[in-house]
Amino acid sequence: MATTLQFITLAEFLKLPETKPASEFINGRISQKPxxxxxxxxxxxxxxxxxxxxxxxxxxxxxxxxxxCTFRGRSIVPDVSVxxxxxxxxxAEGEVENSFQIYPDWTIEILSPDQSTIKVISNILHxxxxxxxxxxxxxxxxxxxxVFLPGQQPLEITGEDKLPTLEYLPLNLTVTQVxxxxxxx
Amino acid sequence: MATTLQFITLAEFLKLPETKPASEFINGRISQKPxxxxxxxxxxxxxxxxxxxxxxxxxxxxxxxxxxCTFRGRSIVPDVSVxxxxxxxxxAEGEVENSFQIYPDWTIEILSPDQSTIKVISNILHxxxxxxxxxxxxxxxxxxxxVFLPGQQPLEITGEDKLPTLEYLPLNLTVTQVxxxxxxx
Numbered sequence: 001m002a003t004t005l006q007f008i009t010l011a012e013f014l015k016l017p018e019t020k021p022a023s024e025f026i027n028g029r030i031s032q033k034p035x036x037x038x039x040x041x042x043x044x045x046x047x048x049x050x051x052x053x054x055x056x057x058x059x060x061x062x063x064x065x066x067x068x069c070t071f072r073g074r075s076i077v078p079d080v081s082v083x084x085x086x087x088x089x090x091x092a093e094g095e096v097e098n099s100f101q102i103y104p105d106w107t108i109e110i111l112s113p114d115q116s117t118i119k120v121i122s123n124i125l126h127x128x129x130x131x132x133x134x135x136x137x138x139x140x141x142x143x144x145x146x147v148f149l150p151g152q153q154p155l156e157i158t159g160e161d162k163l164p165t166l167e168y169l170p171l172n173l174t175v176t177q178v179x180x181x182x183x184x185x
Numbered sequence: 186m187a188t189t190l191q192f193i194t195l196a197e198f199l200k201l202p203e204t205k206p207a208s209e210f211i212n213g214r215i216s217q218k219p220x221x222x223x224x225x226x227x228x229x230x231x232x233x234x235x236x237x238x239x240x241x242x243x244x245x246x247x248x249x250x251x252x253x254c255t256f257r258g259r260s261i262v263p264d265v266s267v268x269x270x271x272x273x274x275x276x277a278e279g280e281v282e283n284s285f286q287i288y289p290d291w292t293i294e295i296l297s298p299d300q301s302t303i304k305v306i307s308n309i310l311h312x313x314x315x316x317x318x319x320x321x322x323x324x325x326x327x328x329x330x331x332v333f334l335p336g337q338q339p340l341e342i343t344g345e346d347k348l349p350t351l352e353y354l355p356l357n358l359t360v361t362q363v364x365x366x367x368x369x370x
Contacts, residue, residue, distance in 0.1 A: 114299075121341075152338060154338075154339065
Protein backbone atom coordinates (compact mmCIF):
# COMPACT_ATOMS: atom_id res chain seq x y z
CA MET A 1 0.00 0.00 0.00
CA ALA A 2 1.72 3.18 -1.16
CA THR A 3 1.53 6.18 1.14
CA THR A 4 2.62 9.65 0.17
CA LEU A 5 4.01 11.69 3.01
CA GLN A 6 2.84 15.02 1.59
CA PHE A 7 0.19 16.62 3.80
CA ILE A 8 -2.84 18.05 2.00
CA THR A 9 -6.35 19.00 3.01
CA LEU A 10 -9.42 16.87 2.46
CA ALA A 11 -10.81 19.47 0.05
CA GLU A 12 -7.59 19.36 -1.99
CA PHE A 13 -7.63 15.59 -1.97
CA LEU A 14 -11.19 15.42 -3.26
CA LYS A 15 -10.21 17.58 -6.26
CA LEU A 16 -7.56 15.08 -7.37
CA PRO A 17 -8.47 12.60 -10.13
CA GLU A 18 -9.54 9.16 -8.95
CA THR A 19 -6.82 6.50 -9.08
CA LYS A 20 -6.99 2.77 -9.68
CA PRO A 21 -6.85 1.18 -7.12
CA ALA A 22 -8.69 3.90 -5.22
CA SER A 23 -6.85 6.26 -2.91
CA GLU A 24 -8.06 7.09 0.57
CA PHE A 25 -7.53 10.20 2.68
CA ILE A 26 -6.69 9.34 6.29
CA ASN A 27 -5.30 11.75 8.88
CA GLY A 28 -4.02 14.20 6.29
CA ARG A 29 -2.36 11.53 4.19
CA ILE A 30 -3.15 9.90 0.89
CA SER A 31 -2.95 6.16 0.85
CA GLN A 32 -3.65 3.97 -2.15
CA LYS A 33 -5.47 0.68 -1.69
CA PRO A 34 -3.69 -2.47 -2.90
CA UNK A 35 -4.42 -3.89 -6.34
CA UNK A 36 -7.15 -6.46 -5.71
CA UNK A 37 -6.23 -10.05 -6.40
CA UNK A 38 -8.47 -12.91 -7.41
CA UNK A 39 -9.65 -14.02 -3.94
CA UNK A 40 -10.38 -10.44 -2.99
CA UNK A 41 -12.42 -9.75 -6.14
CA UNK A 42 -14.39 -12.95 -5.78
CA UNK A 43 -15.26 -12.36 -2.12
CA UNK A 44 -16.14 -8.74 -2.78
CA UNK A 45 -18.58 -9.70 -5.54
CA UNK A 46 -20.17 -12.59 -3.66
CA UNK A 47 -20.58 -10.57 -0.46
CA UNK A 48 -22.27 -7.74 -2.39
CA UNK A 49 -24.56 -10.16 -4.23
CA UNK A 50 -25.59 -12.12 -1.17
CA UNK A 51 -26.50 -8.92 0.66
CA UNK A 52 -28.38 -7.42 -2.28
CA UNK A 53 -30.23 -10.68 -2.85
CA UNK A 54 -32.05 -10.22 0.46
CA UNK A 55 -32.01 -6.42 0.60
CA UNK A 56 -32.55 -4.88 -2.82
CA UNK A 57 -35.98 -6.10 -3.97
CA UNK A 58 -37.59 -5.22 -0.66
CA UNK A 59 -35.70 -1.89 -0.64
CA UNK A 60 -34.18 -2.65 2.77
CA UNK A 61 -30.58 -1.79 2.00
CA UNK A 62 -27.99 -1.83 -0.77
CA UNK A 63 -24.40 -3.02 -0.90
CA UNK A 64 -21.87 -1.20 -3.08
CA UNK A 65 -18.35 -2.30 -4.02
CA UNK A 66 -15.62 0.36 -3.92
CA UNK A 67 -17.86 3.30 -3.06
CA UNK A 68 -16.17 6.45 -1.84
CA CYS A 69 -17.51 7.55 1.55
CA THR A 70 -16.31 10.93 2.76
CA PHE A 71 -17.21 11.89 6.32
CA ARG A 72 -15.68 13.37 9.44
CA GLY A 73 -12.32 14.22 7.92
CA ARG A 74 -11.64 10.94 6.13
CA SER A 75 -12.40 9.85 2.59
CA ILE A 76 -12.43 6.08 2.49
CA VAL A 77 -13.38 3.41 -0.01
CA PRO A 78 -14.50 0.27 1.83
CA ASP A 79 -14.37 -2.93 -0.22
CA VAL A 80 -18.11 -3.23 0.40
CA SER A 81 -20.29 -0.59 2.00
CA VAL A 82 -23.92 -1.20 2.86
CA UNK A 83 -26.51 1.53 3.35
CA UNK A 84 -30.03 1.31 4.71
CA UNK A 85 -32.30 2.13 1.76
CA UNK A 86 -33.68 5.34 3.29
CA UNK A 87 -30.16 6.72 3.76
CA UNK A 88 -29.06 6.29 0.12
CA UNK A 89 -28.66 9.71 -1.51
CA UNK A 90 -30.41 9.88 -4.88
CA UNK A 91 -29.89 12.77 -7.29
CA ALA A 92 -32.58 14.75 -9.14
CA GLU A 93 -32.93 11.97 -11.75
CA GLY A 94 -33.53 9.39 -9.04
CA GLU A 95 -30.10 7.93 -9.67
CA VAL A 96 -27.72 7.11 -6.93
CA GLU A 97 -24.97 9.68 -6.40
CA ASN A 98 -21.38 8.94 -7.34
CA SER A 99 -19.86 9.52 -3.99
CA PHE A 100 -21.43 9.60 -0.56
CA GLN A 101 -20.83 12.17 2.18
CA ILE A 102 -22.18 9.83 4.85
CA TYR A 103 -20.97 6.85 6.86
CA PRO A 104 -21.99 3.38 5.70
CA ASP A 105 -24.30 1.40 7.97
CA TRP A 106 -22.07 -1.62 7.44
CA THR A 107 -18.46 -1.55 6.27
CA ILE A 108 -16.77 -4.68 4.96
CA GLU A 109 -13.06 -4.96 4.28
CA ILE A 110 -11.28 -7.92 2.72
CA LEU A 111 -7.60 -8.17 3.54
CA SER A 112 -5.13 -8.42 0.70
CA PRO A 113 -1.65 -9.88 1.15
CA ASP A 114 0.79 -7.14 2.20
CA GLN A 115 -2.01 -4.74 3.09
CA SER A 116 -1.65 -2.83 6.36
CA THR A 117 -4.26 -4.50 8.54
CA ILE A 118 -3.95 -1.74 11.10
CA LYS A 119 -4.82 0.91 8.52
CA VAL A 120 -7.92 -1.06 7.56
CA ILE A 121 -8.92 -1.51 11.22
CA SER A 122 -8.36 2.19 11.76
CA ASN A 123 -10.91 2.92 8.99
CA ILE A 124 -13.40 0.49 10.51
CA LEU A 125 -13.00 2.17 13.93
CA HIS A 126 -13.48 5.58 12.26
CA UNK A 127 -16.76 4.30 10.79
CA UNK A 128 -17.98 2.88 14.13
CA UNK A 129 -17.10 6.10 15.88
CA UNK A 130 -19.39 8.12 13.63
CA UNK A 131 -22.45 5.93 13.26
CA UNK A 132 -21.67 2.68 11.43
CA UNK A 133 -23.51 -0.24 13.08
CA UNK A 134 -21.16 -3.07 12.13
CA UNK A 135 -17.80 -3.74 10.49
CA UNK A 136 -16.44 -6.96 9.04
CA UNK A 137 -12.76 -7.62 8.46
CA UNK A 138 -12.42 -10.70 6.27
CA UNK A 139 -9.03 -12.42 6.31
CA UNK A 140 -8.87 -15.00 3.50
CA UNK A 141 -5.45 -16.28 4.53
CA UNK A 142 -6.45 -17.03 8.13
CA UNK A 143 -10.00 -18.05 7.18
CA UNK A 144 -11.52 -15.90 9.86
CA UNK A 145 -13.67 -12.81 10.08
CA UNK A 146 -13.31 -10.18 12.78
CA VAL A 147 -16.62 -8.47 13.51
CA PHE A 148 -16.56 -4.98 14.99
CA LEU A 149 -19.60 -3.64 16.82
CA PRO A 150 -19.83 -0.18 18.41
CA GLY A 151 -18.59 -0.12 22.01
CA GLN A 152 -17.74 -3.82 22.03
CA GLN A 153 -14.70 -6.05 21.96
CA PRO A 154 -14.19 -7.40 18.41
CA LEU A 155 -15.61 -10.86 17.81
CA GLU A 156 -13.51 -13.54 16.16
CA ILE A 157 -15.85 -15.59 14.01
CA THR A 158 -14.74 -18.87 12.45
CA GLY A 159 -16.14 -22.09 11.00
CA GLU A 160 -19.84 -22.67 11.50
CA ASP A 161 -20.38 -19.58 13.66
CA LYS A 162 -23.22 -17.43 12.37
CA LEU A 163 -21.98 -14.03 11.23
CA PRO A 164 -23.63 -10.98 12.81
CA THR A 165 -25.00 -8.55 10.18
CA LEU A 166 -27.28 -5.53 10.24
CA GLU A 167 -30.09 -6.68 12.50
CA TYR A 168 -32.81 -5.84 9.97
CA LEU A 169 -31.24 -7.94 7.18
CA PRO A 170 -32.55 -11.50 6.79
CA LEU A 171 -29.07 -12.79 5.99
CA ASN A 172 -27.73 -16.03 7.44
CA LEU A 173 -24.10 -16.70 6.68
CA THR A 174 -21.34 -18.66 8.35
CA VAL A 175 -17.62 -18.12 7.90
CA THR A 176 -17.38 -21.51 6.19
CA GLN A 177 -19.99 -20.39 3.65
CA VAL A 178 -18.13 -17.15 2.94
CA UNK A 179 -14.81 -18.87 2.26
CA UNK A 180 -16.52 -21.64 0.28
CA UNK A 181 -17.10 -18.91 -2.33
CA UNK A 182 -13.39 -19.15 -3.09
CA UNK A 183 -13.90 -22.68 -4.42
CA UNK A 184 -15.02 -22.20 -7.97
CA UNK A 185 -17.10 -24.57 -10.05
CA MET B 186 5.05 -16.64 9.66
CA ALA B 187 5.23 -20.33 8.90
CA THR B 188 2.21 -22.45 9.73
CA THR B 189 2.21 -26.22 9.63
CA LEU B 190 -1.08 -27.72 8.66
CA GLN B 191 -0.60 -30.88 10.72
CA PHE B 192 -3.10 -31.06 13.58
CA ILE B 193 -1.68 -32.07 16.96
CA THR B 194 -2.84 -31.75 20.56
CA LEU B 195 -1.67 -29.10 22.98
CA ALA B 196 0.00 -31.79 25.13
CA GLU B 197 1.91 -33.07 22.09
CA PHE B 198 2.90 -29.55 21.13
CA LEU B 199 4.28 -28.79 24.60
CA LYS B 200 6.58 -31.84 24.36
CA LEU B 201 8.24 -30.53 21.21
CA PRO B 202 11.58 -28.72 21.58
CA GLU B 203 11.38 -24.93 21.65
CA THR B 204 12.15 -23.22 18.34
CA LYS B 205 13.72 -19.89 17.55
CA PRO B 206 11.69 -17.76 16.86
CA ALA B 207 9.17 -19.29 19.27
CA SER B 208 6.27 -21.37 18.00
CA GLU B 209 2.73 -20.90 19.20
CA PHE B 210 -0.15 -23.36 19.40
CA ILE B 211 -3.42 -21.84 18.20
CA ASN B 212 -6.59 -23.76 17.36
CA GLY B 213 -4.77 -27.05 16.88
CA ARG B 214 -2.08 -25.58 14.69
CA ILE B 215 1.55 -24.72 15.20
CA SER B 216 2.59 -21.31 14.01
CA GLN B 217 6.09 -19.89 14.27
CA LYS B 218 6.57 -16.23 15.14
CA PRO B 219 8.54 -14.10 12.65
CA UNK B 220 12.24 -13.50 13.16
CA UNK B 221 12.41 -10.22 15.08
CA UNK B 222 13.98 -7.31 13.27
CA UNK B 223 15.78 -4.33 14.72
CA UNK B 224 12.78 -2.07 15.41
CA UNK B 225 10.90 -4.94 17.00
CA UNK B 226 13.80 -5.86 19.31
CA UNK B 227 14.37 -2.29 20.34
CA UNK B 228 10.71 -1.63 21.17
CA UNK B 229 10.38 -4.95 23.01
CA UNK B 230 13.35 -4.14 25.24
CA UNK B 231 12.36 -0.54 25.93
CA UNK B 232 8.73 -1.45 26.69
CA UNK B 233 9.88 -4.13 29.16
CA UNK B 234 12.35 -1.79 30.82
CA UNK B 235 9.96 1.12 31.15
CA UNK B 236 7.35 -1.12 32.78
CA UNK B 237 9.83 -2.80 35.13
CA UNK B 238 11.30 0.57 36.09
CA UNK B 239 8.02 1.50 37.79
CA UNK B 240 6.87 -2.01 38.73
CA UNK B 241 9.78 -4.19 39.85
CA UNK B 242 11.30 -2.46 42.90
CA UNK B 243 7.92 -1.97 44.53
CA UNK B 244 6.95 -5.54 43.58
CA UNK B 245 3.84 -4.34 41.73
CA UNK B 246 4.26 -6.30 38.52
CA UNK B 247 6.88 -7.67 36.15
CA UNK B 248 7.24 -7.55 32.37
CA UNK B 249 8.78 -10.48 30.53
CA UNK B 250 9.90 -10.64 26.89
CA UNK B 251 9.03 -13.82 24.95
CA UNK B 252 7.47 -15.72 27.84
CA UNK B 253 5.41 -18.77 26.97
CA CYS B 254 1.89 -18.54 28.40
CA THR B 255 -0.21 -21.69 28.06
CA PHE B 256 -3.87 -21.39 29.00
CA ARG B 257 -7.31 -22.35 27.77
CA GLY B 258 -6.13 -24.43 24.84
CA ARG B 259 -3.56 -22.05 23.39
CA SER B 260 0.16 -21.76 24.02
CA ILE B 261 1.27 -18.29 23.07
CA VAL B 262 4.42 -16.21 23.40
CA PRO B 263 3.50 -12.51 23.56
CA ASP B 264 6.32 -10.12 22.70
CA VAL B 265 5.90 -8.69 26.19
CA SER B 266 3.69 -10.14 28.92
CA VAL B 267 3.12 -8.38 32.21
CA UNK B 268 1.98 -10.10 35.40
CA UNK B 269 0.81 -8.61 38.68
CA UNK B 270 3.48 -9.55 41.23
CA UNK B 271 1.19 -11.74 43.31
CA UNK B 272 0.29 -13.84 40.26
CA UNK B 273 3.88 -14.69 39.26
CA UNK B 274 4.52 -18.41 39.86
CA UNK B 275 7.76 -18.99 41.75
CA UNK B 276 9.31 -22.44 42.12
CA ALA B 277 10.63 -24.06 45.33
CA GLU B 278 13.90 -22.08 45.07
CA GLY B 279 11.98 -18.82 44.86
CA GLU B 280 12.90 -18.51 41.21
CA VAL B 281 10.42 -17.65 38.54
CA GLU B 282 9.16 -20.63 36.54
CA ASN B 283 10.16 -21.13 32.93
CA SER B 284 6.74 -21.19 31.46
CA PHE B 285 3.45 -19.96 32.83
CA GLN B 286 0.12 -21.78 32.78
CA ILE B 287 -1.80 -18.54 33.33
CA TYR B 288 -2.97 -15.58 31.28
CA PRO B 289 -0.88 -12.39 31.41
CA ASP B 290 -2.49 -9.34 33.01
CA TRP B 291 -1.23 -7.28 30.10
CA THR B 292 -0.21 -8.60 26.69
CA ILE B 293 1.85 -6.50 24.31
CA GLU B 294 2.49 -7.40 20.69
CA ILE B 295 4.74 -5.54 18.28
CA LEU B 296 3.94 -6.06 14.61
CA SER B 297 6.66 -7.24 12.30
CA PRO B 298 6.54 -6.69 8.56
CA ASP B 299 4.75 -9.62 6.87
CA GLN B 300 3.31 -10.85 10.16
CA SER B 301 -0.35 -11.86 10.16
CA THR B 302 -1.94 -9.03 12.14
CA ILE B 303 -5.16 -11.01 12.43
CA LYS B 304 -3.35 -13.92 14.09
CA VAL B 305 -1.83 -11.51 16.60
CA ILE B 306 -5.21 -9.87 17.27
CA SER B 307 -6.74 -13.32 17.68
CA ASN B 308 -4.20 -14.04 20.45
CA ILE B 309 -4.96 -10.72 22.14
CA LEU B 310 -8.71 -11.49 22.03
CA HIS B 311 -8.00 -14.96 23.48
CA UNK B 312 -6.15 -13.28 26.38
CA UNK B 313 -8.97 -10.78 27.02
CA UNK B 314 -11.54 -13.55 26.92
CA UNK B 315 -9.85 -15.38 29.78
CA UNK B 316 -8.83 -12.64 32.17
CA UNK B 317 -6.23 -10.32 30.64
CA UNK B 318 -6.98 -6.69 31.57
CA UNK B 319 -5.37 -4.93 28.61
CA UNK B 320 -3.70 -5.63 25.28
CA UNK B 321 -1.48 -3.41 23.19
CA UNK B 322 -0.83 -3.90 19.51
CA UNK B 323 2.09 -1.72 18.47
CA UNK B 324 2.44 -1.01 14.74
CA UNK B 325 5.82 0.60 14.05
CA UNK B 326 5.10 1.16 10.36
CA UNK B 327 1.84 3.05 10.97
CA UNK B 328 3.11 4.72 14.15
CA UNK B 329 -0.01 3.82 16.06
CA UNK B 330 -0.99 1.58 18.93
CA UNK B 331 -4.31 -0.23 19.14
CA VAL B 332 -5.38 -0.75 22.76
CA PHE B 333 -7.75 -3.62 23.53
CA LEU B 334 -9.79 -3.56 26.74
CA PRO B 335 -12.23 -6.30 27.79
CA GLY B 336 -15.74 -5.73 26.44
CA GLN B 337 -14.80 -2.51 24.67
CA GLN B 338 -14.21 -1.27 21.16
CA PRO B 339 -10.45 -1.11 20.47
CA LEU B 340 -8.91 2.33 20.95
CA GLU B 341 -6.67 3.81 18.30
CA ILE B 342 -3.97 5.76 20.12
CA THR B 343 -1.62 8.10 18.26
CA GLY B 344 0.68 11.07 18.84
CA GLU B 345 0.45 12.72 22.24
CA ASP B 346 -2.45 10.57 23.45
CA LYS B 347 -1.72 8.99 26.82
CA LEU B 348 -1.57 5.22 26.56
CA PRO B 349 -3.86 3.24 28.88
CA THR B 350 -1.95 0.67 30.97
CA LEU B 351 -2.76 -1.53 33.96
CA GLU B 352 -4.55 0.89 36.26
CA TYR B 353 -2.27 0.16 39.22
CA LEU B 354 0.92 0.95 37.29
CA PRO B 355 2.30 4.50 37.63
CA LEU B 356 3.31 4.56 33.98
CA ASN B 357 2.76 7.58 31.77
CA LEU B 358 3.58 7.05 28.14
CA THR B 359 2.44 8.57 24.88
CA VAL B 360 2.64 6.97 21.46
CA THR B 361 5.18 9.59 20.42
CA GLN B 362 7.40 8.58 23.34
CA VAL B 363 7.18 4.91 22.44
CA UNK B 364 8.21 5.44 18.82
CA UNK B 365 10.90 7.93 19.84
CA UNK B 366 12.71 4.89 21.23
CA UNK B 367 13.42 3.92 17.64
CA UNK B 368 15.64 6.98 17.27
CA UNK B 369 18.96 5.88 18.64
CA UNK B 370 21.66 8.06 20.14
